[in-house]
Amino acid sequence: MSNPVYLALDLPNLDAAKALAERVKSHVGGFKLGLEFFCAHGHHGVHEIAQIGLPIFLDLKLHDIPNTVAAAMHAIHVSEPAIVTVHASGGRAMMEDAKAAAPNGTKIVAVTMLTSLDERDLTRTGVDGNAHDQVMRLAELAQDAGLDGVVCSGQEVRAVHKRWKDGFFVVPGLRPAGSATGDQKRVVTPRQARDDGASVLVIGRPISRADDPVQAARDIEATL
Template sequence: MGKPVIIALDFASKDEVLTFLNRFSNEQLFVKVGMELFYQEGPAIIHDIKERGHQIFLDLKLHDIPNTVKSAMKGLAKLQCDLVNVHAAGGQEMMMAALEGLDQGTSAGQRRPLCIAVTQLTSTSEEQMKKEQLIQVPLKESVLHYAKLTKQSGLNGVVCSSHEAAMIREVLGNDFLTVTPGIRLKEDAAGDQKRVATPDFAKKAGVSYMVVGRSITKSENPHESYQKFIQAWEGVQL
C-alpha cells in the first residue's frame, strides 16, 4: 500500500479536508480518517476522498463485545477503505469477530480492508499504564503481548510506537505491519504524544507506515512538509 507516510486528516469538516487535499494536485496520498472527522461528516467523507484516488486508513479503534464489532465491521467494509483498526485490549474473540465482519461485508471481487490493532496508545506513558490500567509489566512487554495476541487472532498488524516496532518485527516477522503515530521531524514539537520518533529512526526500526498529522496539516506548505518526511525516510539530507 502506497508510500510510507499516512497523513492524519485531523480536521473538523469536509471543506477543510478538500481544501487541504487540493494542495496536492493529482498526487495519490495515504490518509487517515479518525473519529473527529468521521463522526462529523459520516461515511460520505470516505466516498469524497476515495473519488480523488487516495488510500484511506479509517481509524475508529473499535472496542466492544465481539458481536457488535463484527456487525460494525460488516458495515465499514462496504466503504472500501484500505485499512481499519480495533483495540487489542478487546481480546482475541473480538478481533476474530472483526475479521469475520470484514469478510462478510466485502463484496465479491473487492479486496478486504487490512485490519490492525492498537496496542498501547502513543500518548500513554509506562507510569500511566501501571497506575491507571493496573498493568504492572513494563510498557514494551505489554505492547508485545498485545501484538502477539493480534497476530494469533489473524489480524495484519498493530498500531504501536516506533520504539517498539523493531522488537515486534523481530518476534512476529517482516510481514506483520507496524503503523506508528508520534512521528516528528527534529524541529517539530512533540505535542500530546509521549513516545515520539523521527522518520529516520522509524525507518531503521523497520516501521511499515508512519502516521503524521499536525507537522503536515498545520504547515504553511503542507506539500513541502510531506516531501520532507518522505525524504527523511529515504535518507535524503535535508
C-alpha cells in the same frame, strides 16, 4: 508501498480536509481518517476523501463485544477502506470476529498502546509492567487472532517486527527532527520508524498545521 506516509486528516471541516488532501496528494501515500472525522462526516466524508484517489485508513479503534464489533465492521464495507483499526485489549474473540467480518482486501490492525500514554498511565489503569512489555503482549495476541498487524509506537516497532516478520505495522505519533511533540509521549522520527520496520507512517500536525503543508510533506518524503 512507494510512499508509506498517511496524512491524518482529522479536521472538523470537510471542505478544509478535502482542500488539504488535494494539495499534498502527490507527496503522501494515503489518508488516515480518525474518530473525529468519521463522527463529523460519516460515510459521505470518507467517500469524498476517497475520490482523491489514495488509500483510506479508517482509524476507528473499534472496541466492544465481538458481535458489536463484527456488525460495525460490516457497516463500513461500503467505505472500502484499506486499513481499519480495532483495540487489541478487546481480546482475541473480538479481534477474530473483526477480521472475519472485514471487507476483502482490508487490513485489520490492532492498537496496542496509544502513543499518548506512558508507563505511569499504564500503572494508573492497573496494568503491570512497562510499555514495551504491554505492546509485546498485545501484539502476540493480535497475531494469534489472525490480524494483519498492529499499531505501535516507533519505540516498539523494531521489537514487534523482529517477532512478527510478515506483520503490517502502523506507527503514529511521529515527529520530524526538531518539531514539537505536542500530546505525544513516545515519539521517533519518520525515518527511524521506517528503518525499524514500520509499514505505514501516520503523520498529522507536522504537515496539516505547517505554514506550507506541501513543503512539509515534501521534506518528510525526502527523508524516507
